[in-house]
Amino acid sequence: xxxxxxxxxxxxxxxxxxxxxxxxxxxxxxxxxxxxxxxxxxxxxxxxxxxxxxxxxxxxxxxxxxxxxxxxxxxxxxxxxxxxxxxxxxxxxxxxxxxxxxxxxxxxxxxxxxxxxxxxxxxxxxxxxxxxxxxxxxxxxxxxxxxxxxxxxxxxxxxxxxxxxxxxxxxxxxxxxxxxxxxxxxxxxxxxxxxxxxxxxxxxxxxxxxxxxxxxxxxxxxxxxxxxxxxxxxxxxxxxxxxxxxxxxxxxxxxxxxxxxxxxxxxxxxxxxxxxxxxxxxxxxxxxxxxxxxxxxxxxxxxxxxxxxxxxxxxxxxxxxxxxxxxxxxxxxxxxxxxxxxxxxxxxxxxxxxxxxxxxxxxxxxxxxxxxxxxxxxxxxxxxxxxxxxxxxxxxxxxxxxxxxxxxxxxxxxxxxxxxxxxxxxxxxxxxxxxxxxxxxxxxxxxxxxxxxxxxxxxxxxxxxxxxxxxxxxxxxxxxxxxxxxxxxxxxxxxxxxxxxxxxxxxxxxxxxxxxxxxxxxxxxxxxxxxxxxxxxxxxxxxxxxxxxxxxxxxxxxxxxxxxxxxxxxxxxxxxxxxxxxxxxxxxxxxxxxxxxxxxxxxxxxxxxxxxxxxxxxxxxxxxxxxxxxxxxxxxxxxxxxxxxxxxxxxxxxxxxxxxxxxxxxxxxxxxxxxxxxxxxxxxxxxxxxxxxxxxxxxxxxxxxxxxxxxxxxxxxxxxxxxxxxxxxxxxxxxxxxxxxxxxxxxxxxxxxxxxxxxxxxxxxxxxxxxxxxxxxxxxxxxxxxxxxxxxxxxxxxxxxxxxxxxxxxxxxxxxxxxxx
Numbered sequence: 039x040x041x042x043x044x045x046x047x048x049x050x051x052x053x054x055x056x057x058x059x060x061x062x063x064x065x066x067x068x069x070x071x072x073x074x075x076x077x078x079x080x081x082x083x084x085x086x087x088x089x090x091x092x093x094x095x096x097x098x099x100x101x102x103x104x105x106x107x108x109x110x111x112x113x114x115x116x117x118x119x120x121x122x123x124x125x126x127x128x129x130x131x132x133x134x135x136x137x138x139x140x141x142x143x144x145x146x147x148x149x150x151x152x153x154x155x156x157x158x159x160x161x162x163x164x165x166x167x168x169x170x171x172x173x174x175x176x177x178x179x180x181x182x183x184x185x186x187x188x189x190x191x192x193x194x195x196x197x198x199x200x201x202x203x204x205x206x207x208x209x210x211x212x213x214x215x216x217x218x219x220x221x222x223x224x225x226x227x228x229x230x231x232x233x234x235x236x237x238x239x240x241x242x243x244x245x246x247x248x249x250x251x252x253x254x255x256x257x258x259x260x261x262x263x264x265x266x267x268x269x270x271x272x273x274x275x276x277x278x279x280x281x282x283x284x285x286x287x288x289x290x291x292x293x294x295x296x297x298x299x300x301x302x303x304x305x306x307x308x309x310x311x312x313x314x315x316x317x318x319x320x321x322x323x324x325x326x327x328x329x330x331x332x333x334x335x336x337x338x339x340x341x342x343x344x345x346x347x348x349x350x351x352x353x354x355x356x357x358x359x360x361x362x363x364x365x366x367x368x369x370x371x372x373x374x375x376x377x378x379x380x381x382x383x384x385x386x387x388x389x390x391x392x393x394x395x396x397x398x399x400x401x402x403x404x405x406x407x408x409x410x411x412x413x414x415x416x417x418x419x420x421x422x423x424x425x426x427x428x429x430x431x432x433x434x435x436x437x438x439x440x441x442x443x444x445x446x447x448x449x450x451x452x453x454x455x456x457x458x459x460x461x462x463x464x465x466x467x468x469x470x471x472x473x474x475x476x477x478x479x480x481x482x483x484x485x486x487x488x489x490x491x492x493x494x495x496x497x498x499x500x501x502x503x504x505x506x507x508x509x510x511x512x513x514x515x516x517x518x519x520x521x522x523x524x525x526x527x528x529x530x531x532x533x534x535x536x537x538x539x540x541x542x543x544x545x546x547x548x549x550x551x552x553x554x555x556x557x558x559x560x561x562x563x564x565x566x567x568x569x570x571x572x573x574x575x576x577x578x579x580x581x582x583x584x585x586x587x588x589x590x591x592x593x594x595x596x597x598x599x600x601x602x603x604x605x606x607x608x609x610x611x612x613x614x615x616x617x618x619x620x621x622x623x624x625x626x627x628x629x630x631x632x633x634x635x636x637x638x639x640x641x642x643x644x645x646x647x648x649x650x651x652x653x654x655x656x657x658x659x660x661x662x663x664x665x666x667x668x669x670x671x672x673x674x675x676x677x678x679x680x681x682x683x684x685x686x687x688x689x690x691x692x693x694x695x696x697x698x699x700x701x702x703x704x705x706x707x708x709x710x711x712x713x714x715x716x717x718x719x720x721x722x723x724x725x726x727x728x729x730x731x732x733x734x735x736x737x738x739x740x741x742x743x744x745x746x747x748x749x750x751x752x753x754x755x756x757x758x759x760x761x762x763x764x765x766x767x768x769x770x771x772x773x774x775x776x777x778x779x780x781x782x783x784x785x786x787x788x789x790x791x792x793x794x795x796x797x798x799x800x801x802x803x804x805x806x807x808x809x810x811x812x813x814x815x816x817x818x819x820x821x822x823x824x825x826x827x828x829x830x831x832x833x834x835x836x837x838x839x840x841x842x843x844x845x846x847x848x849x850x851x852x853x854x855x856x857x858x859x
Contacts, residue, residue, distance in 0.1 A: 043067045045076055048083060050773045054753065054805075057091035078111070079483070085117065094125050113163065162444070162482040164437055169327065170430035170525040176423065184420060187413045188347055194409035195351060200234055202405060242350035246306045246313065249349065252356055253295065253315065257459055262292035262316070271321070274330040277429060281337045290314045290340060299457060300324070300445035303466035304336040305349040312340045323445045324438055331425045331435035332468060338424035344417050351410055352466060355403055359462045362399040365392055366761035390791075393760035397791055400764065407465065407507070414465050414507040421468075422514055423521070432518040433530040439511055440478075440486060440531075442469045447478025451776060454803050455757045456767050470508040472778065472817050475769060476731060477511060479776040484732045486531050490515065491738040492814065494533050497636065498643040498741060503816035510816055534738075643741045645813070646709065646716045646841060654705030661700040699855035702848045709845035712743075717838040720747035720809055720823060731775030740814035748820065749809045750777075754801045762799040764790050770808050770820070778819040779808065784836030786844070796833050798825055810835070 048063030064084035071077045081104060088097035098121050104114035207230070211222035241248070253259035268275035282289045287309040293316075300320040306312035314336050324332065339345040369392020376385045426432035446469065450456055460471040477489060493499060493512025503510060512533065519529035641649045727749050734746070752772035756762050765781040781798050783789030810822040826832035 043070065045080060045083075046773070048080070048087075052083060052087055052090075053771070053773050057087050060087040061091065078113075081111065082113065082117075082482075085121075089121065089124075094121070097121055098125060116163075165433075165528075165530055166437075167433040167522070167528050167530040169433065170527055173427075173430045173525045176427050176521065176524070179420065179423065184342065184344075184416070187416055188344055191409055191413040192347060195406070196234070196238070198409050199238075199354070199406060200231060202402065203230055203234065238350065238354070241353050242307060242346070245349040245353035246311050248353050249305050249356070250313070252360070253293070256360075257295055257297070259293050259295055259315065262294040264289060264292060267292060271326045271329055273326045274333050277330040278333055278337065281334065281341075281428065285341055287340070288312075290337070292316075294318055294321075295459070297449075297457065297459065298452065299449040299460055299471075300442045301460070301463075301467045301469070302332055302336060303463055304339050304345050305352065305466065306340070307346050307349055309340055312345060319445060319449070320442070323441050325434075327429070327431055327434040328438035328441065331429050331431055332438050334425035334428050335418075335421040335435065335468060338421040339417065341424070342417075342420065344413075348410075348414075348417075348466060352463065355407055355465075356462065358399040358402040358406065362396050362403060363458050363462075363761060365399065366396040366759065369393065369396065370759045370761075389760060393763045394791055396760055397764055400766065408505070410465060411505060411507050415503070415509045418468070418509055418514070419517070422518060426518055426521045430525065432521040432525075433527065436515045436518050436530040439469055439514060443474035443478035443511060445478070446471050446474035447476075447776060450475060450755065450769070451479060451771055454753070454755045454771075461767075465507045467508075469511065470506065473506065473508060473511060476735065476775055476777050476818050479771070480732050481774060487533060489732055489735040490531065491534050492735065492740065493816075495738045496741075498640075499816060501636070501640070501644065502742070506816050641708075641712060642743055645742045645815070646712060649712065649743075650705050650708040653708045654701050657704035657708070658697070658701030661704060662697045665696070665700070696856065699852040702852035702855070706845045706848040706852065709841055709848075713838065713841055713845070716743055716745060717811065717821075717841075718745055718747070720749075720811070722747060722749045722809070728772070731772060731777055734777075734812055735814065735818060737814070742813040742815050744814070746812040747809070748812045749807060750820070751807045752776075752805070754798075754804055754806045754808075754825065756799055756802045758799055758802050762802075763797070765798055768798055768802075770806070778817060779810075779822050779825075780819050780837070781822045781825070781835045782837040782840055784839040784843070786840045789836070789840070796831055798822075798833055801825055801827055801831075801833070804828075 043063045043066035045063070045067060048060045048067070051057070051060040051063065061084065064080045064087060067080040068077065068084060071080060081100075085097050085100055088094075088100065098118065101114050101118035101121055104111040105118050108115060207226040211226050214220050214222045250259065264275065264278075267278070278289060290304070290306070290312040292314055295315060295317045297317045298319050300317055300323050302314065302316045302320055304312065304314050314333065320332075321329070339348075369389060372392070373385045373389040376388065422435060425435050429435075446460065450460075450471065456471060460467075464470050464472075477486075480489065490512035493510035494516040496502075499510055499513065515531055516533050519531070519533055522529045636643070637652075640652060643649075644652070728751055729748060734740075734748070750770055750772055752770045755769040755771050755776070756765075756767040762768070764787055765779075768779040768781055769776055770779055779798075781790075783792075785792070805828055807826045807828075808820065808822060809824050809826075810820045812818070812820050821837055822835040824832055824834045
């Protein structure tokens with residue numbers, strides 16, 4: 039018996055898996071507590087603790103007794119039905135183990151239960167807002183934008199794959215040329231474009247069957263009959279059949295994955311061989327109308343055809359990703375089975391080589407997925423719109439997205455790491471595991487509106503989400519709420535109403551910027567085509583004149599003529615990728631007043647490295663233009679002025695190396711100026727020691743540079759061993775939620791590959807105290823300063839040191855380029 043019960047102590051014990059201690063605290067609180075709010079929370083937590091400690095019948099009996107007083111415990115009746123439903127499912131699972139026959143998770147037992155029951159998710163209550171009975175169609179989106187974005191993603195993906203393979207093959211041959219007894223591979227010197235195109239076409243053709251094999255071999259994919267779906271989820275089956283009939287295509291093949299993480303995905307290369315795969319956990323956690331909305335969103339990808347491109351792209355990404363985690367697991371096993379008779383360094387060498395290889399393939403996976411991120415975000419907006427319009431139930435889709443986030447977070451906390459399928463196939467899933475971690479792990483009584491306000495109101499939310507494959511959940515729900523308002527429905531989540539700022543008429547659209555970028559790049563490529571000299575010059579000049587005419591027709595304000603100057607300078611100095619990017623960026627920013635205002639204040643909003651890169655380009659370009667102007671003026675004035683101005687003519691004649699030097703110098707300068715503000719000394723006030731995660735997330739104006747030194751105590755989560763040597767899967771689970779950690783050695787991310795004992799992943803699944811700087815972006819995270827265990831062991835991150843070293847190296851590189859200019 040606990041003499042002094044404490045609700046926080048009980049919650050801490052519950053989060054750590056010490057259920058008996060938690061039960062003792064909550065039982066005693068139920069006897070002596072007078073505060074009705076604490077008493078209600080204690081009763082709900084007691085039910086949860088009993089359930090998790092395998093005392094299901096005691097939990098059901100407690101709920102049945104509490105449900106007799108509905109005025110005091112209005113939640114108990116619903117929870118009682120949920121627990122009974124779950125208990126029946128567990129009994130069904132036990133029967134499956136005995137018989138060896140798999141059955142579909144039961145969602146409905148009877149019509150009366152189906153009307154009242156909802157899946158028990160740690161006591162969280164849902165509004166279950168209404169759906170439309172009759173509804174008008176939404177205004178049709180512009181389809182050409184959708185196809186243009188997909189074409190852009192395809193071209194950039196091909197360019198990234200080809201360029202990375204070129205670099206890799208050149209590196210291998212350079213190494214072989216310096217080694218004795220071997221010679222470079224002559225085939226690696228050939229242009230790989232044709233072979234890459236043939237390989238990608240073949241990969242696209244076989245992608246459905248290749249992904250089937252991956253799912254079956256690694257993740258135990260099983261067939262899922264439509265009759266099973268229809269018997270348990272009638273609305274979902276009805277929606278799927280109606281969609282197939284309306285669009286005159288075959289019903290997608292269905293599959294089910296036995297995993298505790300809720301997710302779904304779609305792939306295939308033709309509508310007739312499309313697949314929709316769901317996890318059994320998704321079936322358990324979603325209601326029928328919510329599952330129908332998810333299936334409709336996946337069917338949208340089949341109707342629009344973007345699932346074809348993503349099937350091929352994901353099949354391509356599975357090559358480096360599968361090699362990464364298989365090499366990591368194999369390296370760990372191999373280093374463990376080396377006999378003790380061998381010298382100790384042999385096992386360490388095997389482990390290090392495995393870690394280095396795994397990190398290489400993981401880096402390739404991250405690089406190749408970059409071109410897909412923008413289109414991945416955009417296509418989910420189209421899918422949400424399609425699902426809401428077809429089902430007339432945007433609120434069900436809102437609930438589904440949030441329940442998937444909650445389920446993913448709970449699964450990660452239970453496994454103490456991110457399972458492979460969540461990371462390897464996240465571009466196909468409706469919700470990303472990274473964005474689900476903090477949002478889904480919040481206490482059940484935390485209103486979603488408090489933490490989603492940032493995701494639909496912060497003016498920099500899109501800039502901060504450029505490297506994420508999924509749109510912000512708050513932003514998606516905000517749009518779903520607008521659809522609900524259009525059909526005069528009450529929304530599931532009451533998000534803040536946005537006040538649109540007047541930004542004036544935009545003359546350029548984002549897609550036109552990409553077209554301009556590609557046109558300029560085409561002009562750049564024509565310089566290296568082996569034409570006759572006259573024809574080459576003619577083609578290049580025509581392209582350049584067309585670009586200038588296009589710009590001149592669009593630019594109507596005096597400030598926009600700066601863009602023409604940038605184009606001319608790039609043409610005169612030799613168009614390269616850096617100058618093309620600068621032109622693209624300048625047009626994007628100068629054409630829109632709001633973007634220009636954001637740019638001026640972006641040093642207060644963006645992470646340090648992104649801000650330094652952005653301003654490094656702008657300041658470096660400005661410095662180059664200034665010096666180029668001085669050199670040009672000196673060239674013209676040297677004949678008229680007796681001063682030795684001819685000494686400055688080289689500022690005009692020097693081309694690309696000097697521009698690169700200016701950009702590197704500006705980048706270094708920006709880091710030095712802003713680093714102290716970004717990494718201030720950590721002074722932990724009482725409010726910053728173990729703050730609640732929901733409090734950290736609730737400020738809608740918070741931004742990464744708004745540094746908040748924090749110290750949090752909890753359990754360190756993440757993969758163990760060489761699969762986590764880059765610290766890519768490092769999280770902290772606290773009593774109020776979970777959050778991602780960013781750990782970088784003093785030598786940067788590459789330094790994580792070298793011995794820095796103790797490594798942070800060595801502390802996984804242990805209670806630790808983390809101190810660092812909290813950052814609020816599209817994915818909230820903590821830049822780690824130190825991780826300390828309950829004993830004396832600790833490890834320190836070197837992110838501030840690494841950034842300083844990067845600034846010094848950039849300055850030295852700039853000086854070297856200027857010296858050799």
